Amino acid sequence: MASQPQSLSNQLETxxxxxxxxxxxxxxxxxxxxxxxxxxxxRMLKIGQGTFGEVFKAKCKKTGKIVALKxxxxxxxxxxxxxxxxREIKMLQRLKDxxxxxxxxxxxxxxxxxxxxRSTFYLVFTFCEHxxxxxxxxxxxxxxxAEIKGLMKQLFNGLYKIHMSRILHRDMKAANVLISKEGVxxxxxxxxxxxxxxxxxxxxxxxxxxxxxxxxxxxxxLLLGERQYGTAIDNWGxxxxxxxxxxxxxxxxxxxxxxxxxLISQLCGxxxxxxxxxVEKLPLYGKIxxxxxxxxxxxxxxxxxVKDAAALDLIDNLLALDPRKRLDADKALDHxxxxxxxxxxxxxxxxxTLQHSMFEFxxxxxxxxxxxxxxxxxxxxxxxxxxxxxxxxxxx
Numbered sequence: 001m002a003s004q005p006q007s008l009s010n011q012l013e014t015x016x017x018x019x020x021x022x023x024x025x026x027x028x029x030x031x032x033x034x035x036x037x038x039x040x041x042x043r044m045l046k047i048g049q050g051t052f053g054e055v056f057k058a059k060c061k062k063t064g065k066i067v068a069l070k071x072x073x074x075x076x077x078x079x080x081x082x083x084x085x086x087r088e089i090k091m092l093q094r095l096k097d098x099x100x101x102x103x104x105x106x107x108x109x110x111x112x113x114x115x116x117x118r119s120t121f122y123l124v125f126t127f128c129e130h131x132x133x134x135x136x137x138x139x140x141x142x143x144x145x146a147e148i149k150g151l152m153k154q155l156f157n158g159l160y161k162i163h164m165s166r167i168l169h170r171d172m173k174a175a176n177v178l179i180s181k182e183g184v185x186x187x188x189x190x191x192x193x194x195x196x197x198x199x200x201x202x203x204x205x206x207x208x209x210x211x212x213x214x215x216x217x218x219x220x221x222l223l224l225g226e227r228q229y230g231t232a233i234d235n236w237g238x239x240x241x242x243x244x245x246x247x248x249x250x251x252x253x254x255x256x257x258x259x260x261x262x263l264i265s266q267l268c269g270x271x272x273x274x275x276x277x278x279v280e281k282l283p284l285y286g287k288i289x290x291x292x293x294x295x296x297x298x299x300x301x302x303x304x305x306v307k308d309a310a311a312l313d314l315i316d317n318l319l320a321l322d323p324r325k326r327l328d329a330d331k332a333l334d335h336x337x338x339x340x341x342x343x344x345x346x347x348x349x350x351x352x353t354l355q356h357s358m359f360e361f362x363x364x365x366x367x368x369x370x371x372x373x374x375x376x377x378x379x380x381x382x383x384x385x386x387x388x389x390x391x392x393x394x395x396x
Contacts, residue, residue: 038107038122041069048361052084052191057127057357067104070123081121088190089123091167099158101178101188102126128178128186129351132241134358136174136248141354145308148245149337149344152238154185159238160329162187163231166196170212172237174244175360183347196230213237215260216250220271221323223261225283232323238332239318246305262291268321269296276322310337 041058044066048055053073059066072085092103104126108119132151135141143151155177162169170192178186192212208229210222219236221229243251252267254260265271270292273280280286298316306312314337320326327335338344 034106035121036105036107038069038109038120040107041067041124043069046361047357047359055361066127068125068127069107070125072121072123074118074120084191085121085123087193091190091193091195094165095162095167095190097158097161099154099185099187100161101128101186101190125188126186128180128184128188129357130179130354131175131188131359132177132179132244133174133360134363135179136244137360137363138358139248141350141358143245143350144342144345145311146342146345147347147350148311149342150183150346151179151185151245152242153333153338153344155187155238155241156329156332158185158187159234160333162193163196163234163329168194168196168208168229168231169234169237170194171214172234172241173214173217174241174250177241179347179351181351181354183349183351185347215257216240216253218257218260219323220261220264220268220276220321221282223257223264224271224279224285224288227283229323231328232326235318235326235328235332236323238329239315239326242311242318243302243306243315246302246311251302258288261288264321265291265294267298267301268319270294271321277324279322308337310335310340313337 040061042061043056043058045057046054047057047068048070053071056069056071057066058069072082074082089103089106092101096102102125104124107122107124109122110119159169159172169187169190171189172187176187176189178188180186194208207227210225210227210229213219213222213233217237217240219233222233240251252260252263254263261271269275271279271285271290272292275296298319299312302312302315306315314327314332314335317325317327317335318332
């Protein structure tokens with residue numbers, strides 16, 4: 001036993017001898033192929049922050065082009081480049097569409113002794129002046145019905161491209177919907193995106209994690225533990241976003257997964273085998289106390305906000321409890337909402353009236369502060385008595 005500390009000391013001394021000045025010089029002068037130096041850009045403003053890292057508005061020193069820099073969080077990585085960032089890069093290389101954010105290049109900082117020999121990597125994106133959450137937080141920004149139609153048409157076009165490429169976005173929310181000053185909508189943040197497999201390699205069936213999608217936009221099947229899901233999870237988020245264009249705030253703001261399921265039941269009706277065939281097969285059904293004897297009230301509750309009957313019908317179909325009955329992006333684009341007067345129009349006129357960029361992050365630190373969903377709890381809650389029939393004064 002006494003020889004172990006001495007052996008450990010010798011090993012540490014040997015490891016230190018391996019880190020020579022030549023090795024340090026090599027690391028500090030190493031240039032990653034196909035990756036440019038982040039010093040080619042000047043950071044101008046921080047416009048976003050999350051578990052992934054930070055997003056900055058930046059300017060290219062050579063061309064003067066404005067871009068968005070997404071810093072990849074590396075501090076907690078023990079085995080190289082983060083797998084989520086690799087997935088995001090791979091997805092965006094496959095998805096080339098006007099309504100999907102464009103990855104321009106990847107940059108890195110130099111590895112030095114000050115950062116323990118570890119480079120920091122950045123994804124460089126085309127810059128969009130606003131995100132939808134930021135716009136909705138500002139009461140002076142008012143969308144006309146034709147503009148809402150144009151916005152949602154672009155959103156479904158982007159979602160259709162994603163799903164036809166057999167990819168799940170898995171984080172549909174207003175903050176991930178970007179809009180340029182020209183009025184072009186782009187779906188962003190593919191950090192949680194995954195390829196859509198019939199079967200996952202090494203598994204008998206396609207099993208994904210259900211710990212995805214921001215809580216306020218998370219569909220009921222994920223809240224009930226479903227791991228074999230498809231594109232319907234993104235379409236639920238699209239329905240929440242569409243309703244938010246009128247309510248100007250997320251329509252269901254639960255603090256926990258139990259509370260979110262209660263809010264969904266109060267709006268969309270009770271969750272049971274009558275309203276949702278085979279729901280009893282989901283892992284958490286029966287383990288969470290769900291309110292019963294509640295009728296579906298989507299149209300009734302939103303009627304005071306959404307004055308267009310076709311819009312209400314589309315939202316109602318997107319917020320179907322049973323994912324098999326939920327409209328997909330293709331069918332949504334064929335809905336009469338987009339084919340009745342007023343016809344969809346672009347957002348260029350509205351965007352041209354805005355003098356400053358509006359993002360959820362900057363709104364949260366300014367006069368148009370928005371509430372944020374709390375992180376969902378990891379553990380399954382014990383049975384909590386549901387409030388039968390209780391409704392709030394507003395949808396959200």
